[in-house]
Structures are given as C-alpha cells and as structure tokens.
Amino acid sequence: MLYVVITFLFLAIVLYFLLGGADFGAGIIELFTSEKNRHRHRKTTYQAIGPVWEANHMWLIIAVVILFVGFPVIYSDMCTYLHIPLLIMLLGITARGTAFAFRSYDAIKDEKTQQFYNHIFVYSSFITPLFLGIIAGSAISRQIDLQAADFMDAYIYSWLNWFSVAVGLFTVALSGYLAAIYLTGEADDEIDARRFIKKARYMNILAVIFGGVVFIVAEIENIRLAHWIFGNPVSLIAVIAASISLLILWVLIYKGKRKIIRVFAAFQVTMILLSVGYMHYPNFIMLKGGQSLSLLTLHATSKTIDDLGWGLFIGSFLILPSLFYLYYSFQVNRD
Amino acid sequence: MNDFIAARSQMAISLGFHIVYSCIGMVMPLFMAVSHYKWIKTANPVYKNITQAWSKGVAIFFATGAVSGTILSFELGLLWPKFMEHAGPIFGMPFSLEGVAFFIEAIALGFFLYGWGRFNKWFHWATGVLVGVSGIASGILVVSANSWMNNPSGFDFVNGQYLNVDPIKAMFNGSWFSEALHMTLAAFSATGFAVAGIHALMIARNRNIQFHTKAFKIAIVFGAIAAILQPFSGDISAKNAYKTQPAKLGAMEAYYHTQPYSPLVIGGIPDTANKTVKFGIEVPGLLSFLVHDNFKETVNGLDKIPVKNQPNVTMTHLAFEIMIAIGSTMMGIGILYFIAVWKKRSWLTKKWFLNLFILSTPFGFIAVEAGWTVTEVGRQPWIIQGIMRTSEAVTPMPGIHYSFYLFTAVYFTLSIAVIFLLFRQIKMVPQLYEGGD
Ligand code: HDD
Ligand code: HEM
Ligand code: HEM
Numbered sequence: 001m002l003y004v005v006i007t008f009l010f011l012a013i014v015l016y017f018l019l020g021g022a023d024f025g026a027g028i029i030e031l032f033t034s035e036k037n038r039h040r041h042r043k044t045t046y047q048a049i050g051p052v053w054e055a056n057h058m059w060l061i062i063a064v065v066i067l068f069v070g071f072p073v074i075y076s077d078m079c080t081y082l083h084i085p086l087l088i089m090l091l092g093i094t095a096r097g098t099a100f101a102f103r104s105y106d107a108i109k110d111e112k113t114q115q116f117y118n119h120i121f122v123y124s125s126f127i128t129p130l131f132l133g134i135i136a137g138s139a140i141s142r143q144i145d146l147q148a149a150d151f152m153d154a155y156i157y158s159w160l161n162w163f164s165v166a167v168g169l170f171t172v173a174l175s176g177y178l179a180a181i182y183l184t185g186e187a188d189d190e191i192d193a194r195r196f197i198k199k200a201r202y203m204n205i206l207a208v209i210f211g212g213v214v215f216i217v218a219e220i221e222n223i224r225l226a227h228w229i230f231g232n233p234v235s236l237i238a239v240i241a242a243s244i245s246l247l248i249l250w251v252l253i254y255k256g257k258r259k260i261i262r263v264f265a266a267f268q269v270t271m272i273l274l275s276v277g278y279m280h281y282p283n284f285i286m287l288k289g290g291q292s293l294s295l296l297t298l299h300a301t302s303k304t305i306d307d308l309g310w311g312l313f314i315g316s317f318l319i320l321p322s323l324f325y326l327y328y329s330f331q332v333n334r335d
Numbered sequence: 336m337n338d339f340i341a342a343r344s345q346m347a348i349s350l351g352f353h354i355v356y357s358c359i360g361m362v363m364p365l366f367m368a369v370s371h372y373k374w375i376k377t378a379n380p381v382y383k384n385i386t387q388a389w390s391k392g393v394a395i396f397f398a399t400g401a402v403s404g405t406i407l408s409f410e411l412g413l414l415w416p417k418f419m420e421h422a423g424p425i426f427g428m429p430f431s432l433e434g435v436a437f438f439i440e441a442i443a444l445g446f447f448l449y450g451w452g453r454f455n456k457w458f459h460w461a462t463g464v465l466v467g468v469s470g471i472a473s474g475i476l477v478v479s480a481n482s483w484m485n486n487p488s489g490f491d492f493v494n495g496q497y498l499n500v501d502p503i504k505a506m507f508n509g510s511w512f513s514e515a516l517h518m519t520l521a522a523f524s525a526t527g528f529a530v531a532g533i534h535a536l537m538i539a540r541n542r543n544i545q546f547h548t549k550a551f552k553i554a555i556v557f558g559a560i561a562a563i564l565q566p567f568s569g570d571i572s573a574k575n576a577y578k579t580q581p582a583k584l585g586a587m588e589a590y591y592h593t594q595p596y597s598p599l600v601i602g603g604i605p606d607t608a609n610k611t612v613k614f615g616i617e618v619p620g621l622l623s624f625l626v627h628d629n630f631k632e633t634v635n636g637l638d639k640i641p642v643k644n645q646p647n648v649t650m651t652h653l654a655f656e657i658m659i660a661i662g663s664t665m666m667g668i669g670i671l672y673f674i675a676v677w678k679k680r681s682w683l684t685k686k687w688f689l690n691l692f693i694l695s696t697p698f699g700f701i702a703v704e705a706g707w708t709v710t711e712v713g714r715q716p717w718i719i720q721g722i723m724r725t726s727e728a729v730t731p732m733p734g735i736h737y738s739f740y741l742f743t744a745v746y747f748t749l750s751i752a753v754i755f756l757l758f759r760q761i762k763m764v765p766q767l768y769e770g771g772d
Pocket of ligand 2: 350354708
C-alpha cells in the first residue's frame with residue numbers, strides 16, 4: 001500500500017502543477033499582455049478556468065493531506081523549516097483565488113474595482129508559482145539544517161538561496177508556457193490564437209533559459225543536479241522524451257493543430273517532474289550534511305497507510321470520472 | 336505578545352474566519368436546491384432569480400471558504416508541527432475523506448455555477464444538491480477530527496509513544512456524533528437566520544417584495560427547525576462533555592465547588608481568584624438535572640481537577656453563556672415563526688415581526704463563534720485532551736506574532752471585501768432581476 005500512497009502523492013503534485021500551475025500561468029501571461037488585449041485575454045481565461053479552478057486547486061489539498069497523514073514527520077519538518085515561503089505561497093493562493101472570484105462575481109462591474117482585482121490577480125499569479133518553485137527547490141537544495149541554532153540558518157537560508165530562486169523562476173516560466181499552450185486551444189479566433197502562440201514561444205524561451213540557469217547555479221552551489229539526472233536511465237529517458245515532445249509540439253503548432261498540443265505540453269512537464277522526482281526518490285527532502293527525509297522510512301504505521309490507500313483508491317473512483325466529465329463538458333465540448 | 340499566544344491567536348482567528356464560510360458552504364447549496372426545484376416545478380421566474388442571485392453570492396463565499404481552508408490545512412503544520420507529527424496519522428482519516436468530499440463538491444460546483452442552460456435541467460439541479468451534500472459531509476468529517484482532539488481514541492498511549500493506531504476507530508470516537516450533530520444544526524440555524532434576516536430587511540424596505548418574501552421563507556423554514564432542535568442537541572453535547580472533559584464542563588458552568596443538588600449559574604462573571612461567580616443567578620439542582628437527569632446527584636466541579644489542567648474559566652463561561660442566551664432566543668423566534676404560519680398569518684407582514692428577524696441576523700454566527708470558543712478554549716491546556724499539551728505542540732520558529740498580525744490584516748481585509756461585495760449584490764437585485772417582481 002505504501003507504494004500506492006506514494007504514487008498518489010506524486011500524481012497529486014503533478015496534477016497540481018499541470019492544472020493549478022496553468023491557472024497561475026493564465027495570470028502570468030496576463031501580466032505580459034498589452035493593455036488593449038487584456039480584456040479579450042480575461043474573457044478567454046474566464047471561460048477556460050472559471051468552471052474548473054476550484055477543482056484544480058484541490059490537488060494541492062490532496063497532496064498536503066497525504067503528506068500529513070502518511071508522512072507526518074516530513075510534513076512537520078517541512079512546515080517548520082520552510083515556514084516563511086509556505087506562508088507567502090498561502091497568501092498568494094488566497095489573494096489570487098479571491099481576486100478571481102471577486103472580479104467574476106462582483107455584481108457591479110465598474111472599471112476601477114475591476115482594475116484593482118486584476119492587479120491583485122496578476123501579481124499573485126506570479127508570486128505563488130515562484131514560491132512553489134522555491135519550496136520545491138529548497139527540498140532538494142540541501143540547505144535545510146535540522147541542527148541550525150541560528151534564526152537565519154534555520155528559517156531563512158533554508159530557502160533563500162540562488163538554487164531555490166532559480167527553480168522558482170523556472171516554475172513561473174513553465175506555468176506561463178503551459179497556460180499559453182492551453183489557451184491557444186481555447187481562443188475564439190485566429191488573432192487570439194496567434195497571440196497565445198507568441199506568448200507560448202516567449203515562455204518556452206524563458207523556460208529554457210531559466211532551466212539552464214538552474215543547472216548552472218546547481219553546479220556553483222555544489223548540487224549535483226546534472227549528475228543525478230543524466231546519471232540514471234529513468235531520468236535520462238524522461239528528459240529525452242520531454243525534448244522530443246517539445247519538437248513535435250512546435251511542428252504541430254505550425255500545422256495548426258491547436259487542441260492536441262496541450263497533451264504534448266502536459267506530457268513534457270510531467271516528464272520533467274518525473275525526471276527530477278525519480279532522481280532523488282525515495283528522498284522527499286534532502287538535508288544539509290548529506291542526510292535525507294525518505295518516504296520509505298518516515299511513513300506512518302502500516303494500518304494508517306492501508307486506510308489512507310483505500311481512502312484514496314475509493315475516492316479516485318468517485319472523483320476521476322466526474323472530473324473528466326467536467327473537463328469534457330466545459331473544454332472539449334465547448335461549442 | 337509571546338510566540339505561543341500569537342500562534343494560538345492566529346489559529347483562533349483563522350478558524351473563526353473559516354467557520355463562517357464553511358457554514359454557508361454547507362447550507363446555502365441546499366437553499367438554492369429548494370428554490371431551483373420550485374423553479375423547475377412551477378416555472379415561476381422569481382425562483383430562478385432567487386437561485387441565481389444566491390448562487391452569485393455563494394460563489395464569492397465559496398472562493399473565500401476554499402482559500403481560508405487551504406490556509407488552515409497548512410497552518411496546522413505551520414503552527415503545531417509537533418501535534419501534527421503525532422496526530423496526523425491518527426486523526427488524519429477524516430481529513431483524507433474530507434479531501435475527497437471537497438473534491439466532489441468543487442467538481443459539482445463547477446457544473447452548477449457554469450451549467451445554466453447547458454445541461455438537462457434535472458442533471459443541473461442534482462449537481463446543486465451534490466454540492467450541498469458533499470459540503471455537509473465534509474463539515475461532519477472535519478468536526479469528527481476536532482472531536483478526536485476532545486476525546487482521543489484509536490491508539491494506545493504508552494510511555495509517550497502512540498501505538499496500535501487505528502484511524503477508523505479514531506474517526507468514530509465517542510464524541511463525534513454529538514459534535515457533528517450540533518455543528519450541522521448550528522450551520523443550518525446560523526445561515527438560515529442570517530439569510531432570512533437580510534431578506535426581511537428588504538421586505539421591510541419594500542423592495543422586490545415577491546422576490547424577498549419567497550427567499551425569506553426558504554431560509555427561515557430551515558433556520559427555525561434547526562434552531563428549535565439546537566438546545567436538545569446542545570444538551571447531548573453537555574452531557575458528553577461532562578463524561579469526557581469534566582474540566583471543560585466545570586469551566587462552562589463556572590462550577591467551582593463540588594456539591595449535591597448542583598446549582599446552575601445563569602449569567603455572572605467568574606472570579607477565578609476567589610472561586611466564586613459575581614452577579615450570577617444560582618438555580619439549585621439544575622446542573623445535576625442537566626448532567627444526570629435528576630436534581631440531587633452530585634456533579635464534580637473544578638475543585639476535583641488540578642489547577643494546571645484547568646482552562647480559562649472566565650472566557651469559557653462567558654462564551655457558553657452567550658451561546659445559551661442566543662440559543663434560547665433563536666429557539667423562541669423559531670417557535671414564533673411556526674405559530675405565525677399556522678395560527679396567525681397576519682403577523683407575517685407586521686413590522687415588529689420582520690424587525691425580530693432583522694435583529695437576529697447575526698445571532699447564529701455569534702453563537703457559532705461562541706460555541707467554538709467553548710470547545711477550544713475549554714479544552715486548554717490540552718491540544719489532545721489528556722495526552723499532549725498545547726505548549727508542547729507549538730512551532731519552534733520565533734516571530735510568530737508577525738505572522739499573526741499579517742493574517743489578522745488579511746482576514747480583516749477579506750471580511751470587508753466580502754461584505755462590500757454582498758452589499759453590491761443586494762443593491763443590484765432590482766436591476767438584475769427586474770422581471771421577477
Ligand atoms: C447557532 C449556533 C449555536 C447555538 C444556537 C447553540 N450552539 Fe452549542 N455550539 C455551537 C453552536 C451553537 C457550535 C459552534 O457549533 C459548537 C462548537 C463545537 C461544536 O460541535 O458545536 C457548540 C458547542 C457546544 C458545546 C461544547 C461541546 C464540546 O466541546 O464537547 C456545548 C455543551 C453546547 N454547544 C451546548 C449548547 C446548548 C445547551 C445550546 C442551547 C441553547 C447551544 N449549544 C446552542
Ligand atoms: C476541525 C476543526 C478544528 C480543528 C482541527 C482545530 C484545531 C485547533 C488547534 C490545533 C488549535 C491550537 C491549539 C489550541 O489552542 O488548542 C486550536 C485553537 C483554537 N481553535 Fe480550534 N480547531 C477546529 C475548529 C475550530 C473552529 C471552527 C473554531 C472557531 C470558531 C475554533 C476556535 C479555536 C480557538 C478560539 C482556539 C484558541 C484556543 C486558545 O487559544 O485557548 N476551532 N484549534
Ligand atoms: C469545524 C470546523 C470546520 C468546518 C465545519 C468546515 C467545513 C468546511 C466546508 C463545508 C467547506 C466547503 C465550503 C466552502 O468551500 O465554503 C470547507 C472548506 C475547506 N476547509 Fe473547512 N471546515 C472546518 C475546519 C477546517 C479545518 C480545521 C481545516 C484544515 C485542516 C479545513 C480545511 C478546509 C479546506 C482545505 C477547504 C477548501 C476546500 C475547497 O477547496 O473547496 N477546514 N470547510
């Protein structure tokens with residue numbers, strides 16, 4: 001059952017990234033959209049994420065619950081040493097979720113208040129994935145020090161380092177890229193679609209640049225990222241698969257196949273997460289001084305894991321078909 | 336402010352904020368389902384307008400409820416890491432099922448809010464009902480997690496170790512039923528009265544009478560029934576509290592000295608130093624009756640419990656008094672409503688009658704906050720009754736007061752924003768739903 005639970009944890013994280021991340025991405029590209037196009041952009045965004053954002057957001061909750069029920073020590077250490085970035089991420093989620101709901105449901109749609117919601121929505125869409133990335137980066141950066149005596153070492157440098165920040169920026173670029181690709185398929189007309197393709201291109205370039213920066217910083221900070229990724233076959237294959245799918249994706253875009261490309265983008269990001277996830281599996285958090293918090297040793301007792309596994313299993317029978325139908329009704333079957 | 340107090344205050348304010356939204360999230364979908372049903376059945380457009388007007392308001396509450404809930408699920412770890420480290424695997428079962436319930440709720444909500452005119456009308460209606468059902472299910476599940484903190488079970492505590500963990504047993508601990516029942520009723524009565532109060536105000540001001548009268552009726556029927564049942568369920572809770580948390584009961588009643596024909600103190604301000612209650616009215620034997628169902632059997636008081644294991648009596652007692660006062664009032668108003676419906680229909684349009692409901696708009700929510708204060712403050716100094724002290728659970732990170740100020744500011748801003756939006760919603764009813772009146 002432990003492996004079932006770990007699989008669900010990984011799935012929840014990937015799906016949060018693919019779906020929730022794309023929601024944030026929609027806000028990020030709104031930030032880079034010229035004033036005159038923003039209105040149209042918002043309309044497409046609303047159509048695309050309005051019905052599904054609460055559901056997308058649930059993957060995060062599922063991941064957190066799996067962590068604290070199944071791997072309480074890891075959850076507790078993560079919450080202690082990454083308290084500050086988690087806090088900022090939560091504020092970001094709060095600001096973004098409420099701003100999005102407020103701007104859609106405010107009964108009076110006057111220019112001034114709408115502008116205000118837009119600002120909050122756009123900036124928090126940027127901050128949240130940045131800190132999500134920082135948290136993820138910190139988990140593998142070996143800067144978390146359970147022995148630290150000093151406030152800065154324990155609670156600040158655990159996450160405020162170049163590597164984590166680089167991962168944060170990479171996450172932002174990936175989210176924007178995902179959103180641009182998804183929205184290309186949602187666009188109402190050719191002009192909009194072209195606009196999104198342009199955005200996707202920029203975000204793709206940014207992602208490649210920041211991805212490079214992550215590797216360089218990793219080398220400087222003595223995190224053997226390149227070695228890990230290219231040193232094990234699964235991660236290596238995943239990286240190659242991601243690159244091939246990136247090529248196919250751009251070929252398809254220029255052939256005008258705009259619905260199917262999202263599958264490739266999603267596949268690509270999944271492969272990136274898989275390669276990173278696999279390279280340090282089963283360690284969830286890597287600590288200063290060489291030790292790690294491993295999913296295979298720091299789990300709850302087997303009774304709890306069994307019950308949790310069954311709960312997730314039964315839950316997914318209820319959730320997945322209805323979730324699929326939700327996407328089908330509002331996205332595939334829109335017109 | 337020291338870090339420990341800051342952490343407790345931050346937890347309290349986050350939960351106090353969230354609970355308002357969760358009550359609304361549990362109950363409003365069912366109100367909407369009723370009005371939606373009436374629309375499908377009668378084809379009267381007023382019902383459609385009510386459903387849509389409510390659903391817009393509810394979408395705002397949902398978003399706020401969802402994000403504040405997300406904050407909470409992290410906050411448990413951010414503020415109480417040592418608690419979660421041990422309690423997570425034991426009381427986590429309801430949380431994981433709750434995750435499933437929320438998920439279903441969020442999916443159903445997507446269908447419901449964005450599904451107007453897209454789906455078969457009964458399918459659309461059913462998704463609305465599902466939102467409500469899964470909301471209530473998740474409410475009950477979280478409360479079961481909380482009741483475990485009051486009445487821990489499903490593990491053996493040996494030499495500081497938590498052994499033989501059984502999450503299912505922990506979920507169905509001895510207090511889950513009384514707490515879940517009381518909380519569910521509270522959600523219905525609080526939301527019912529609040530919604531009814533707002534519509535009563537509009538009726539009193541002569542705005543869109545048809546619209547508001549129909550909306551008022553749906554809300555108050557639920558609210559009044561729940562308010563009438565509430566004290567009975569509260570009595571079950573009190574008896575249970577005596578069994579499992581005598582210190583809490585002692586503090587609720589400010590009952591310092593063990594004696595036969597145990598008196599109930601009504602009102603009054605506890606004086607902890609002298610172990611007396613000032614300005615209270617004592618009714619001999621009533622506490623015995625409430626706890627044991629007879630007037631003479633002795634109820635054990637706070638003197639049987641070491642002071643270091645006692646909660647803050649003043650706060651617990653005052654909060655309890657507020658809840659009781661409001662509970663009795665709401666029950667009375669609920670009964671009055673049914674008298675009006677069955678015997679005195681003329682009351683329904685009288686000014687004084689409407690004013691009664693307008694006045695009681697916030698009552699239920701005040702009682703909810705007070706009730707949770709009783710439950711949580713009354714459990715102190717324990718975070719897990721009898722097993723772990725709250726002070727042992729708190730995060731080692733210093734500077735929590737900054738985060739407390741920050742969250743206070745955030746919740747304050749959000750509350751203002753939601754109230755502002757709600758006003759705008761109500762203001763727009765005449766323009767948006769013109770045809771309905
Ligand atoms: C509309 C709200 C409302 C109203 C009118 C009442 N309550 Fe209540 N009460 C709650 C809302 C609430 C609550 C917020 O929902 C609590 C907190 C925890 C819980 O399960 O319910 C609660 C807790 C609570 C507890 C503590 C349970 C525990 O910690 O184990 C007791 C003993 C009572 N209530 C008793 C009563 C009585 C005797 C009432 C009758 C007049 C009453 N309540 C009215
Ligand atoms: C499932 C639901 C709940 C859980 C798991 C929970 C958990 C906690 C925890 C961990 C604390 C901190 C430790 C402590 O002071 O005891 C706490 C405190 C507190 N909670 Fe709850 N709680 C729940 C529901 C609520 C609700 C809905 C409210 C509010 C309306 C509430 C009000 C408070 C208050 C006032 C405190 C502070 C107590 C004090 O400082 O003395 N709780 N709760
Ligand atoms: C007695 C206390 C509580 C009750 C009755 C309650 C009930 C609810 C309900 C009915 C909802 C859905 C309605 C809405 O979104 O507005 C909700 C949302 C949520 N609650 Fe609570 N809750 C309580 C305390 C807690 C606690 C202690 C936690 C955290 C550990 C929590 C976590 C959440 C989460 C994560 C959501 C968001 C779900 C979503 O995205 O739809 N709740 N709560």
